[in-house]
Amino acid sequence: MQKTAFVAILGCPNVGKSSILNLLLGEKVAIVSDKPQTTRTRIMGVLTEAERQWVFTDTPGLHRPRNKLGEHMMHAVRGGMEGVDACLFVTEATGGATLRPEEELLLRDFARQKQTVILALNKVDLLENKVELAQRIALFARKYDFAAVVPLSAKTGDNLDALREELAALFEDPALHISEGFFFPEDTLTDQPERVLAAELLREQLLRLLDKEIPHGTAVAVDRMQENTTVAGEAILDIEALIYCERESHKGIIIGKNGAMLKQASTQARQEMEAFFGCKVNLQCWVKVKEGWRNREGMIRSFGLND
Template sequence: MEKRSAFIAIVGRPNVGKSSLLNKMLRQKIAIVSSKPQTTRTRIMGVLTENDVQLVFIDTPGLHKPRNSLDKYMLRSVNESVAGVDACVLVVEADSNITEGEKMFAEKFRSLGLPAILAINKTDTLKTKEKLAPQIAELSKLYDFSAVVPCSAQTGEGIDDLKAELRKLSSEGGYMFDEDTLTDQPERVLAAEMIREKLLRLLDKEIPHGTAVFVEKMRERSGSDIIDMDAVIYCERDSHKGIIIGKGGSMLKKIGSYARQDMERFFGCRINLQIWVKVKEDWRNREGILRSLGYDNSDFD
């Protein structure tokens, strides 16, 4: 059979479960997930090669009104992702109202003539499925979706249907990447993201949103299966630094130990992780710093 492929952007409002769906479809965790909105900051590519079809997913930051340069970067990265793909998955939460976000995406699909599938995620939270039909009817007025798939990234319900619908949108012409490609994220970035996920999980409110994580060193110790890693957490204020470190270093220890467990599972070896916390005031508005931390708009110019 001729090999087929498709580039697919996963889009939607913050916190609807875009990254969770990507991980579930790939059966590998490459995108971090948290209960706080605006978890994903960059485009993350994940590749699934199955049944002679290669689906190349682009996970995108949840769309929201930009308040600083980092937000503007995120918004641009969504726009650019949508412009360059064969199809989109618009993710919404079951039992939620239509907002400006969905309307804006529908408008974008229309202007680009882009096929889109509507994924209604978190169906596990519904007590009965009665609410699905009216929600589907409302959303279907926005756009002529190629398919509507109720699903749950948590239980796996509907995930195979979603993949099957996406395969229908693929075209002939071979694969874009090697069959065993999983992601375009370098190992250092994956490791830094694992640390940022723990910050989002363990710290309250705005503090994690004002952090960036950078892995400065990642080196295999010769003759052993240990990787030595140095990472820096940048935050915006001295007071935040204190909170991230915690009493007697207790919070930083917890962050490091959870992140290390994830890394050891993913990389399949032991990790010796050292983390420092540094203050860089207002980094989210400083283009030079954004660039040095990997939030680089120049790819888009």
């Protein structure tokens, strides 16, 4: 019988939540970077295998908000946990016996809600010794009765099979009331509209290329996305993107000397878009300043970042 399990992916910033989602799906639906707070909204990813469908929700990393955008992000996390069958709690395998305050709070929420939780200890490729991992597992196991504990690496794919098995085991758990039937058509991948996916691929490059506060203060909006045909008869997507930043000085840095930075970001983003959409892309980018937009509700809403 066809069944659907709803699973929220939760954890601190930068631990690899989005990387794990992409790996499970075999497609990139959530952007990834080495900067914390890469994910800003809830991102749904759907995986259907034979009679089983998983509806995953990737969430922003848990942190103490410093602006209105951060508040919306944390609201998105709380919303993401609501009504799910289980949570995939991601932490780093490194770090030994130390818990972050946000992780403590999350474990308390799990306890209050009697959540079924799979603990994923990601980035095992960075471990220097197994003792560190054992210490960490013991620490978490003392704090919560996890349905399963899986050390893995989203980078190398190490132990991904074990995670898949635990996610499949959710369907056999008698304590869970997994819904019957598929919630989405079998070929569904994500709830993200194509314009948002395109905008995110450009923001990903900005996160990768820029430093400090600048990438955190950028938002990308795709204004126009149109399918056309080249003179050679090939399909081409014409995409116009606006990059918003918080200060005039940031605009200069994003554009770079003789436009070099913007050129690099847009070239790399275009290549990613071509891979994702499977056709040629013509990408045009502009940079605009919106002072302090991360504290302006109207702007946050217009970028679709409100929760």
